[in-house]
Amino acid sequence: MNIRFGCKNSGPSDGCLFRKIKTKRQLAIADREQELLSLAERLMAEEGFSGLTMDKLVAACSYSKGTVYNHFSSKEDLLCALCIKCMETELTMFSQALTFEGNSREKLLAVCYAYRLHAVLNPTLFYCVLTAKTPAVSEKAKPERLQRQQELEQQLADICNHLFEHAMAAGDLQSPPAVPLSQLSFAAWAMAFGSNALLLAAGTTQLLKELQAENALLFNINLLLDGMGWQPLSRDWDYKASWQKIGQEVFKQELSTFREQGMAPGQRGKHP
Template structure:
């Protein structure tokens, strides 16, 4: 192994360590208290070393968002390959989102915080472009599954509904449920809701039944789909590791 290659690996390992530390700081102390100076102090590196990796606080936050999106995209891609009817595959994305939240709680929590941050021009153009690319890929998976439902005749859309609008509605119901529990805990708590997890699939059923996406929940047991999603993701992981 060349000296340059070893140096590159060392830089990558150090950056992963810094991101892990920054993510913990973000979750425990909040966005306002996250900064490169504090990260340098916690990591016991000089400020100059930290700036070799991140040009600003916003650049650091963008790097955290990229890490989360890459993990989420991987899970979504695996879930989307679930054999089954079109509506099951939409449900698979929501189930994959729950697996993401359970497996990577700090990724999930920090992503919800990051969504409220303004990643302006102080983040590097490379990271902003990479983040936008990942987010588009995630939405593309959802859009393709909605389009499959239309093409297979399971979902008939009438104006003003379009595949794009259905994808947006799915996105809103998922993100909205998580954000409501995080930011309006006292309000939704009075309704007996302390976690979004038990309600995401119910909300999805309401939306898809309202759109008449067949088969309706009254004629198909979608509860059996969720464990199949977990099996699909684990199966893909096993294949990737062979």
């Protein structure tokens, strides 16, 4: 028996979770996992959250049920995998946002912009991330996947934390005494998350129709950062201009794709 990092009994799906892919066979398996994930993403976008079932996925792909279950040990595991894919995309967009040239506060805004844009482009995946944190899901997902999920969460949080450090180093922000940086960072995260979630639900709720959803996140975050005393304050700087500049300079491509199609690729359907 080959000694291969405990591959025994673990099925083919490990291929893409390990850092190094060895054989071409494992490579093919990892490829297939991505293929299945893309298919699942499309199914969910087309037919909504509950429209994604294992049976449908099996029917839609060219593999058998057993093979699909070799990749995803349960529906929850598949959901978790989708969540991971979503967060990886977020991470990419966040990194893209960090390239924006501006003061420390504008950089945080750029990340918020990325967060919002990602949510608008992938509303169903946003729900997916929400439910993936539900105990119902995390209890049935593969441990490796949960670990990967936490890794990504940490990386996303690190980006946010780093922006706060940067601001303090630049002298734009002073943390109150006895308040750890993570607390401030959490506040920003909570605001961004809450705004995004409510704005997404607002389409359903219709309670917030009069609200100008386009700039609501910017408005909310500005209030919060003003409360932190993050310089320059919103009364001393035109952050609305920054916001638009971020869109034009960093996410031009995503925005044009969005506007052309009315919706993002694969997001045309309903979400039943």
